[in-house]
Amino acid sequence: MKAPKYKLISAYIKEQITNGTWPVGSRLPSQRELARQFEVNRSTIITALDELAADGLIEGKLGMGTVVINNTWTLMRAVPLVNWNEQVKLGAHQASIPTVQAINQAESNENLIQLSKGELSKDLFPLDDMRAVITKVGRNLEPFGYEDPKGNLLLREAISKYLSQKDIKVSTSSIIVVSGALQALHLISIGLLERGSTVFLEDPSYVNSLSTFQSAGMKLQGISMDKEGILPEKIEVAHQNKNSVLYCHPTFHNPTGALMGWKRRQELLKLAEHKQIPIIEDDVYSDLWLDSPPPLPIKSHDRNGNVLYLGSLSKSLNPGLRIGWIVGPEAVMDRLADLKMQTDYGTSSISQRAAAEWLSSGLYEQHLLTVRKHLKARRNAALQALDTHLSRYAEWEQPAGGFFIWVKFNPEVALSDLYRKALAHGVLINPGKIYSNQKNQYFRLSFANGRIDDIVKGIAVLESLIKDC
Template sequence: MKALKYKQIIDYIKEQITNGTWPVGSRLPSQRALASQFGVNRSTIVTALEELAADGLIEGRTGMGTIVVNNTWTLMRSEPPLNWNEQVGRGTHQASMPTVQAINQAESNEDLIQLSKGELSRDLFPLEEMRVVITKVGKNLEPFGYEEPKGNPQLREEIARYLSRKGINISSSSILVVSGALQALHLISIGLLDRGSTVFLENPSYVNSLSTFQSAGMKLQGIPIDQEGINPAKIEGIHQTKNSVLYCHPTFHNPTGALMGEKRRQELLNLAERAQIPIIEDDVYGDLWIDSPPPRPIKSLDKHGNVLYLGSLSKSLNPGLRIGWIVGPEAVIDRLADLKMQTDYGTSSISQRAAAEWLSSGLYEEHISAVRKELKVRRNAALQALDQHLSRYGEWQQPAGGFFVWVKMKQEISMADLYRKALARGVLINPGRIYSNQKSPHFRLSFANAQVEDIVKGIAVLESLIEDC
């Protein structure tokens, strides 16, 4: 009878642990509580716990009780897998990740005023057109299976045509369809870069809030930026750094909104060619200009295949389609296509057909031109509210496109405080340090997601909080 109970207790505890009800790091109920729960003596509990400790699942710690230290899944990992955890838990990254996670969670809270989300507002969702497109895809469907490794040929033709309007003249065989720009970065990081290689990038950069490169073992090396983004004359160490790549976001930079001029684009390309380091040009906001079209992408100036260019429909149309693209030298695209096949066998056929239909029908152009008008209204409202409420406390540039205003506070106020207090008042903003992994007097304000009245209300709340600080 005692043996049976003892086995029961072990099974019960194991189940709680493996099911994750008692995750690694959590404290077991007290021996007294367990004894009473199972109606046994404490000595029976002690014996059961000793066996579980011998299995490596739990550990008694002085003053802390008994802690879950492993489950079946973690037992097999003496070291963290692929340095994923190690990287995430290391250095400055460690500090920012919980904030990023908290923000991700808060972004799904519909009661908050979302001055955080880098995603078009739901009322800019082109519902009628999307219905038309999907229904048409359905009606015209022919049997399909796995797509070609580089993606659906018709979609790639449409992307090539679309890119030619930006001055990027390439054939569809230089295009890889991916499930969004983040997947592009993931494929590049596992497929083209070395563990230990260096990624030069703008500081701040939204990539700092991702674990993509760090998880794959790359070092991030920030480059200070001005209102035109990276100044090639001020990049240090790039000639000396082996195995490096330059990641940049020259058009409506996230988070600062900076726009790089034509001259600087050429200079940056020249520098990269001289230093023989590839450029990854992220252009996911390029279609979302507000005042006037931006200069052509760096890729359009690239005669030697030095630039890998990333685009996406996620920001300008809809992220749920999961459609983006990488453009580059065919040999690199072939390599990345092979990796893509190794990781997920390609992007949804239905999504690819829908994207092709959006581009070929002209509906995409119509849609973004409507989005531009609406973004202008929201940006102007945000700037006006900022002027009215925050001009004494902060400064900012007018962004010429994209989703964000990058606000720098003049006084020493704690951004972590402001973020927390704003959240308590129902307003979500992104503190600057998640983009730079260091203390930052900035916050990022998105005007793409909230309604005009909420944008204004949110900024007024920020004013009252800053006054209290």
């Protein structure tokens, strides 16, 4: 005889509790979520939860929902087990804010129209070329172990040659290969910055959605922007002591898409040198220009080792390779290389060899031609859809490259409501508040990940929801 549905649900939840998936202290999914998961009425879920509560395994707590208070073993013990849900709050590294955690989870849902995702569409993945590169790397492979602390020499040589095209002349000893630009920020935060230091950054900034610097004890101070990016004079006013560093994103800024002109870049470097403010220049989008090549990096004019330069293949080629780099003074690179060895003992050897082949063979430049063409078509389609559907409610600037359009809504539109309703209707956007507390009327629209018809459809859905927001 088949067991009632509530019994099956009760048994499932009990198994999750017993095997440690939902340890003591865990909050169960809501009744609505459980009903959706098991495709039953909420009354069936309530019956299952009542049975578990009668067994002493769960308990409803005010403001917390239903929480696991015991498992089958703790019911037999006088001394309770460790509450891991309390332990996870004790770590030094801060958690992402809830909205960012929710977005990170939703970005893996392929059923959603991704107007948020800062990643190239799978349609633009050069599968045949990648297969050829991996095959060539495999064919020439010899026994290997851990790489040099600064990274594979062939890759660093390829990066050095690639950077020379951006007028950055650098030796392999001043380059570290990292697992993407995010690891670069982590190494810099724990290896070079004193606790209590101030990190100047654009307001808004991608870094505000991370906890990298704050977890290392730094204070973030946003600096106003205009259409060309961060304003040097505002940094000068805010600068109070020598314990500060500037993180900036001058080329196709995330999230605004702003492009800093060459004159502004020179002003910024001059100010930083005069005030003894080191610069972290994030340049991961510069290859993705859509109208004309951007100005040279700030680093190209750095003659005093004042700039740490971050680059990556994650945005322009593929994030799965996990290949990025830091460029800076050799002594600083020695310090960061030691920390990287302590962190992960080196980026994947296979990925490094594949990246070296991409950069040295000419395949990367060929790939960029294709990517720029398709990104430009997506950008133009997104701009046209915005003009058709949202021009009555919002305004924006046309980005000259990168992935993003920074959309500012009229004050009467509640962006928090629009974000939630859009997600419920299958469209994911990034609300501006995750990049700045002052940007509640903005959202970041990505045209990089979705197909053109999905981008247009997603923007049309936003229009249909505005009246209720």
